[in-house]
Amino acid sequence: MDKKYILALDQGTTSSRAIVFDHEGQICSVAQKEFQQYFPKPGWVEHNPNEIWASEASVIAEAISTIDITGLDIAAIGITNQRETTIVWDIDTEEPIYNAIVWQDRRTAAFCDQLKAEGLTDTIHQKTGLIVDAYFSGTKIKWILDHVPGARKRAEQGKLRFGNVDSWLVWRLTRGEVHVTDVTNASRTMLFNIHDLKWDEDLLKLLDIPASMMPEVKSNSEIYGHTKTTIFAHKVPISGMAGDQQAALFGQMCLEPGSIKNTYGTGCFVMLNTGEKPVMSKNNLLTTIAWQIGNKVNYALEGSIYVGGSVVQWLRDGLGIIKSSSEIEELAKTVPDSGGVYFVPALTGLAAPYWDPYARGTITGITRGTTAAHIARAALDGIAFQTYDIAQAMAKDMDDCLTELKVDGGASRNNLLMQFQADLLGIKVVRPKITETTALGAAYLAGLGVGFWNSVDELRRQWKVEHTFEPNPDNDAIRTARKGWADAVGRTLTSPR
Numbered sequence: 001m002d003k004k005y006i007l008a009l010d011q012g013t014t015s016s017r018a019i020v021f022d023h024e025g026q027i028c029s030v031a032q033k034e035f036q037q038y039f040p041k042p043g044w045v046e047h048n049p050n051e052i053w054a055s056e057a058s059v060i061a062e063a064i065s066t067i068d069i070t071g072l073d074i075a076a077i078g079i080t081n082q083r084e085t086t087i088v089w090d091i092d093t094e095e096p097i098y099n100a101i102v103w104q105d106r107r108t109a110a111f112c113d114q115l116k117a118e119g120l121t122d123t124i125h126q127k128t129g130l131i132v133d134a135y136f137s138g139t140k141i142k143w144i145l146d147h148v149p150g151a152r153k154r155a156e157q158g159k160l161r162f163g164n165v166d167s168w169l170v171w172r173l174t175r176g177e178v179h180v181t182d183v184t185n186a187s188r189t190m191l192f193n194i195h196d197l198k199w200d201e202d203l204l205k206l207l208d209i210p211a212s213m214m215p216e217v218k219s220n221s222e223i224y225g226h227t228k229t230t231i232f233a234h235k236v237p238i239s240g241m242a243g244d245q246q247a248a249l250f251g252q253m254c255l256e257p258g259s260i261k262n263t264y265g266t267g268c269f270v271m272l273n274t275g276e277k278p279v280m281s282k283n284n285l286l287t288t289i290a291w292q293i294g295n296k297v298n299y300a301l302e303g304s305i306y307v308g309g310s311v312v313q314w315l316r317d318g319l320g321i322i323k324s325s326s327e328i329e330e331l332a333k334t335v336p337d338s339g340g341v342y343f344v345p346a347l348t349g350l351a352a353p354y355w356d357p358y359a360r361g362t363i364t365g366i367t368r369g370t371t372a373a374h375i376a377r378a379a380l381d382g383i384a385f386q387t388y389d390i391a392q393a394m395a396k397d398m399d400d401c402l403t404e405l406k407v408d409g410g411a412s413r414n415n416l417l418m419q420f421q422a423d424l425l426g427i428k429v430v431r432p433k434i435t436e437t438t439a440l441g442a443a444y445l446a447g448l449g450v451g452f453w454n455s456v457d458e459l460r461r462q463w464k465v466e467h468t469f470e471p472n473p474d475n476d477a478i479r480t481a482r483k484g485w486a487d488a489v490g491r492t493l494t495s496p497r
Contacts, residue, residue, distance in 0.1 A: 003072070003073055003074060003075035003452070004022060004023065004069075004073050004075070005020050005021065005022055005028065005069060005073055005074050005075065006020070006021045006074070006075055006076055006077075006078060006443040006446050006447045006452060007019075007020055007021075007060070007063070007064070007074050007076075007077045007078070007236075007443075008020075008021060008077075008078045008079075008080065008439040008440070008442040008443040008446070009056055009060070009077065009078070009079045009080070009169060009442070010080050010081075010244070010436075010438055010439040010442065011052065011056055011079070011080070011081040011082060011165050011166075011169060012081075012082055012244070012265075013082045013085075013102065013103070013104070013266055014034055014035070014037065014266065015032050015033060015034040015035065015055070016032070016033050016035060016052065016055040016056040016059050017030065017031065017032045017033075017059055017439065018030070018031050018056070018059040018060045018062070018063035018064075019031075019063065019436060019439040019443070020063050020064070020067060020069070020074075021439075021440065021443040023452070023453075024462065025434065025440060025443070025444075025459070025462040026434075027434065027436060028067050029063045029064075029066040029067045030063065030436075031058075031059035031060075031062035031063040031066065032059060033055040033058055033059050034055075035047065035048075035051045035052060035055045036048065036051060037102075038099060041107070043105070043106035043107060043109075044105055044106070044107050045101075045102040045104045045105045046099035046100060046101060046102060046105070047085065047099060047100040047102055048096075048099055048100070049087045049089070049096040049099070049100045049168055050095075050096065052100065052165060052168070052169075053168070053169070053172045056169060057172075057229075057231055060231050061231060070232075070233065070234070071227070071231075071232035071233060071234040071235075071236045072234050074232075074236050075237075075446075075447065075450055075452045076223075076236065076237045076238070076239040076240065076446040076447060076449060076450045076452060077173070077227070077236055077237070077238045077239070077240075077446060078238075078239070078240030078241070078439075078442035078443045078444075078445055078446030078447070079166050079169055079170065079238065079240065079241045079242075079442060080166075080241070080242055080243070080244050080247035080438050080439060080441065080442035081164060081165040081166045081169070081185070081243065081244060082102070082103060082164075082165055082244060083103060083164060083184075083185055083188040083243035083244060083245070084103035084135055084136055084137050084140075084164065084188050084189075085100050085101065085102045085103050085137075085164055085165055086100060086101045086137045086140035086141055086144070086162065086164065087100045087162070087163055087164070087165065087167075087168045088141065088144045088145075088148075088151070088160055088161070088162050088213070089160070089161055089163075089168070089171075090154060090159055090160055090161075091159055091160070091161055091176070092159060094176055097144065097148050097151055097154075097160065098144050098147075098148050098151075100165070100168075101140040101143065101144070103135055104306070104348060105134065105140065106134050106348070106349070106357060107134065107143060108134040108139035108140060108142070108143050109133075109134045109357050111134075111139050111142070111143075112132050112133055112134050112139060115132050115206075116132050120132065120206070123202075124190060124203070125280070126280070127193050127194070127195075127200050127202075127203065128187070128189075128190050128191070128192060128193065128194060128200070128203070129187065129194050129278060129280065129281075129286060129287030129288055129299075130188075130190050130286055130287075130288075131284070131286065131355055132190075133355065133357070134357065135304070135351075136188060136189060136190035137162075137164060137188065137189040137190065137191070138189050138190035138191045138203065138207050138209070139190070139207065141162050141207065141209050141213070142207045142208060142209060145208070145209065152208075155209075155210045155212075155213055156210055158210070158212040160210075160212075160213050161179055161213055161215070162209075162213040162214060162215070163179070163181060163215055164181060164185045164188070164189075164243075166181055166182065166185050166241050166243075167179065167180060167181045167185070167215045170224060170225065170238055170241070172229070173225075173227050173228070173229055173231075173238060174225045174226070174227065174228050174238070175228040175229060177225060177228060178224055178225035178238075179215045179216065180215050180216045180217070180218050180224045180225075180241075181215040181216075181217055181218070181241070182217070182218055182219065182220050182241040182242060182243075182292075183197060183217055183218075183219065183220065183289045183291070183292045183297070184220060184241075184242045184243040184246040184288070184289050184290070184291060185241070185242075185243045186199075186215075186217045186289075187288045187289040188243060188288065190203065191203045191204060191207070191209065191214070192217070194278055194287065194288070194289055194299070195278070197217065197292075197297070198217070199211060199214050199217070218241070219291075219292040219293060219294065220240065220241060220242045220246075220250075220291045220292055220293060220445050221239065221240055221291075221293050221294075221445040221446070221448045221449040222239060222449050223237045223238070223239045223449060223450065224238050224239065224241065225237075225238055226238065237449075237450055238446075239445075239446045239447075239449030239450050240442050240443070240444070240445030240446025240447070240448070240449050241442070241445070242291060242441060242442060242445055244263075244269075244438050245263060245269040245271050245302065245438075246271070246288075246289070246290055246291055246300070246441070247437075247438045247439075247440075247441030247442045247445070248261060248263045248269075248271070248408055248409075248437045248438040248441055249261055249271045249273065249290055249291075249300060249441070250290075250291055250441035250444060250445060251408075251434075251436075251437030251438060251439070251440035251441030251442075251444060252406045252408060252432065252437050252441075252463070253459065253460050253463040254271070254272075254273050254406060255273065255456065255460070256273065257273055257274055257275035258272065258273065258274075258398065258400060258402070258403070259272070259273050259406070260272040260273070260391070260394065260402055260404075260405055260406065261405070261406040261407065261408065261437075262387055262405055262406075262407050262408075262409075262412075263407075263408050263409040263412075263437075263438065264308050264309060264383065264407065264408070264409035264410060264411035264412045264417075265308060265309055265409040265410060265411075266308065266309055266310045267304060267305050267306050267307060267308045267309075267310070267351075268304075268305035268308035268309075268383060268386065268387060268409075268411075269302065269303075269304055269305070270302065270303045270305075270387055270390045270391065270394070271288075271290070271300050271301070271302045271303075272300060272301045272302075272394050272398070272402075273290055273298060273299075273300055274287075274290075274298075274299045274300055274301055274398070275298060275299065276296065276297065276298060276299070277299065278299040279299065279301055279397055279398065281301055281393070281397050282396070282397060283353055283393035283394075283396050283397050284352055284353035284354070284355055284393065285301045285302060285303050285352055285353060285390070285393050285394065285397060286301070286302045286303070286304070286352070287299065287300075287301060287302075288300050288301075288302050291445070293445075293448065293456075301394050301397055301398075302352075303351070303352035303353060303389075303390030303393060303394065304351040304352050305351055305352070305383070305386045305387065305390070306346075306347075306348045306349060306350070306351045307345040307346070307347045307348060307361075308383050308386075308409075308411060309325075309383075309409070309410055309411045310347070311343070311345040311347070311379045311382060311383065312325045312328050312379065312380075312411070313325065314345075314347060315328065315375070315376060315379055319375075321372040321375065321376065322376070328376055328379070328380065328414070329380075329414050329415070329416050329417075331372065331373050331376045332373060332376040332377040332379075332380050332416055333416055334373045335371070335373045335374055335377055337377065337477070337481075338365075338374050338377040338378040338381055339365075339367075339369065339370060339371075339374040339377075340365040340367070340484065341363065341364070341365045341366060341370055341374045341375065341377075341378040342362075342363070342364045342365055342378055342381070342382070342385075342484050342485055342487075342488035343361070343362075343363050343375065343378035343379045343381070343382040343488075344359075344361060344362045344363075344364075344382060344485075344488050344489055344491075344492040345361055345379065345382045345383075345386075346359040346360055346361050346362065346492050347360070347361045350489075350492065350493070352389075352390050352393070353389055353390060353393045354389075354489070354493060356492075356493050356494055356495070358494045359492050359493055359494055360492070361492075362488060362491055362492040363375070363378065364484075364487070364488045364491060365484070365488075380414065380416065380417045380420070381420060381481070381485075383411065383417060384417060384420045384421040384424050385424065385481075385482075385485040387405075387421060387424075387425075388421075388424045388425060388482070388485075389489075391405070391425055402425070402427055403427055403428075404427050404428045404429070404430055405421070405422075405425060405427060405428075405429050405430070406430050406431075406432065407421075407429055407430065407431050407435075408431070408432065408435045408436075408437040408438070409435065409438075412431055412435055413435070415467075415469075418431065418467075418469045419469050421469070422469040422470060422471040422472075423471050423472050423478055424478060424481070424482070425471065426471050426474055427471060428468050428469060428470055428471065429468070429469040429471075430465055430467075430468050430469075431465070431466050431467045431468075431469075432463060432464060432465060432466055433464040433465070433466040434464075435466075444459050
């Protein structure tokens with residue numbers, strides 16, 4: 001193929017990025033731009049969709065110009081995005097009717113409690129693989145329709161469109177010609193039947209959402225449309241899309257059933273490939289779609305951790321015990337362990353496998369001898385313990401032992417944390433050479449969609465290990481630590497389990 005590059009758009013929760021990859025899967029340029037977070041009320045989190053688009057447009061231009069290429073050199077564009085974040089826009093004005101309601105936003109928690117009280121938990125779980133929670137898009141769409149003046153009437157007239165951020169970017173890149181999403185983002189809305197791969201009429205009716213708002217659902221690797229903007233003088237195919245965690249699973253080459261990865265970002269997301277059949281979790285995990293390539297669908301189990309790397313930001317900005325996030329490892333290394341301190345970072349509630357939105361952060365075991373270093377160590381340990389809880393739930397659901405954990409994301413560079421993670425799980429933890437696996441996954445899907453790469457086997461050969469953390473033998477200290485963590489979680493939960 002004469003076109004030499006794939007452009008991946010990685011649209012995250014706090015920043016937009018554009019990364020250019022070559023045929024060997026190597027990074028040629030990266031551009032990143034943060035955008036504003038809005039917190040209008042406690043528990044509410046919003047973004048301005050136009051700011052998302054403007055920041056993404058600017059990083060596209062920067063990433064391309066840095067290596068002096070044009071749209072003619074780009075074989076395809078892949079998109080990966082923060083999932084669940086909900087945007088509703090008007091097709092006549094092409095403007096959003098409200099800010100994007102972010103996945104972290106909790107404003108619909110009371111409505112979710114109402115759905116549970118009405119006994120709808122099992123119905124929704126069986127159809128969507130999800131639990132009933134404010135995390136997902138469905139209740140956020142309903143909120144916008146119920147609270148923006150005139151919105152419901154416009155929706156019933158067929159004038160409004162819903163999309164997660166992937167749909168919004170495609171809509172803007174194609175100047176309103178294409179309104180699509182992919183199966184992975186669709187599976188995070190609480191409105192999509194993961195068995196027949198269609199929007200569920202009963203669930204749309206339950207939440208009073210007109211079907212005309214919903215995007216067409218496509219596979220993760222096919223041509224959805226071509227760019228039609230001032231950014232590119234030439235038409236560039238958009239041919240890969242996946243939610244960020246599914247993209248990371250693919251970028252990590254977790255292609256076999258039982259293979260598992262954890263992305264250590266603002267939150268952490270553990271995902272396990274379950275193969276071509278959905279495994280309906282009995283241990284409070286989410287069942288979701290991993291990807292669809294051609295007619296073949298792979299499913300996954302997922303456990304979300306609300307507070308991962310962001311606990312380090314809190315130690316920096318809230319407590320002031322470190323000046324920059326990079327200092328945490330050195331500070332934590334000055335003590336041999338946490339000194340019996342446990343930090344359950346439920347700063348925005350606890351996600352899988354507890355799903356307690358009302359839990360709040362707890363630090364237990366503090367004594368006169370506790371220092372800032374012990375708190376720092378306990379904060380890092382808390383990330384590993386939360387991952388351990390999810391991995392245990394996955395092993396139970398799969399009725400099988402896990403053999404290794406592939407890791408990526410910012411905090412995966414922390415060697416102290418990764419070694420403790422291996423010790424806690426009792427399996428090896430593997431870090432690849434390229435830890436930008438989310439963007440890489442989107443690039444791979446886009447490249448496959450246009451024949452830039454011929455097969456998944458070709459991609460598999462590109463994946464390289466940078467470091468393997470071997471577990472130390474299970475010992476009394478680890479067993480004591482697991483017990484201490486379970487006790488700390490028990491004290492944190494608002495209702496006993």
